[in-house]
Amino acid sequence: MQAVVQKWGNSLGFRIPSIWAKDNNVKNGSKVEVIAEKGKITILPQKKSLDEMLAMVTPENIHSEIQTGSSVGNEEW
Numbered sequence: 001m002q003a004v005v006q007k008w009g010n011s012l013g014f015r016i017p018s019i020w021a022k023d024n025n026v027k028n029g030s031k032v033e034v035i036a037e038k039g040k041i042t043i044l045p046q047k048k049s050l051d052e053m054l055a056m057v058t059p060e061n062i063h064s065e066i067q068t069g070s071s072v073g074n075e076e077w
Helices: 018-023 050-055
Strands: 007-008 012-015 034-036 040-045
Touching: none
Parallel strands: none
Antiparallel strands: 007 012, 034 040
């Protein structure tokens, strides 16, 4: 996969190919982790934090509790 580096304000930048963005669920405004070491740059999609995931829970999409049956061993509830 190749990309062309271009001037972007006072910085340089390149476009992320759409196939990589789609495969890694990266959209406009997504945060990514950029790791630079030994002359290489690695770009990883940033995983959501627990707080970010919990913020997506709403009364409309939360499920009710699930019954799994009675205990069958030495579990202590």
